[in-house]
Amino acid sequence: MFNKYFEEYKIGETWTSTGRTITESDLVMFSSFSGDWFPLHTDKEYAANTHFEQRIAHGMLILSVTTGLLRFEPGIVVAFYGMDKVRFTNPTFIGDTIYLNATVIDLKEKGQSQGVVTVLQEVKKQTEEVVAVLEMKILMNKHTLE
Template sequence: MIKDIFFEDFEIGHVREGGSRTMTETDFVVHAGHTGDFYPHHVDAEFCKTTEFGQRIAHGTMIFSIGMGLQCGDINPRAFTYGYDRMRFIKPVFINDTIKTVVKIVEKRDNPKNASRGFVTEKIEVTNQNDELVLVCEHIISVEKRA
């Protein structure tokens, strides 16, 4: 659904939950193929038995991409992504882990270069099925102001 949400409509502290998704071996293989990242930590089960985790770990970029996708819902033609800050991979994600995303509005500020737009910062938290934090970042969106 398309929803026009202007800068003024965003409220500090507002929280929304995204969906959830279970990571599969296919996800690992497809992501490796898309990115060219075939490091053994992600694709070599025998090698991973010798590591501290004992099994394959998800690509951080995959968890970021899927985590961001899980929070996408309505289309807001008034906003677009400006960038991401302070991204951290807190805990590894394994095959058969289920991740979910929670988004909280933490900041609003004017755009010093364009008075018709403002910046909204969302804190993104991706957790696993045990509610353990696996990824955190800030998502900055540029949002049109009301005329």
């Protein structure tokens, strides 16, 4: 998705990623890394007694995994610029396969050599239910002629 120069993007342009299945190991490793051991993610018995009836993936785990589904081209991508309007709309369970649909919704010039591409991301699972929605901003280089 982020593999071309700023001025090559068009508002309305779309892209769909490949999928990735969320595993129990993902939840355990993310808990270890982040320190987030909330029982809804890590305690099978606790989660069974919630309205989800089973463990769910951490929202931040889902955002982290979807970052890995994107293509960031070194030399073109300058930096992750931020996220806005993040919402987790449905649970992601162990065994769900997530992917994302992305649509360019805004392009802002940032000086003579860079610009910010804003993409609406809908993270979906195999049932096509949306599990997360956000606007991601990436600072991109412009193509410069020498």
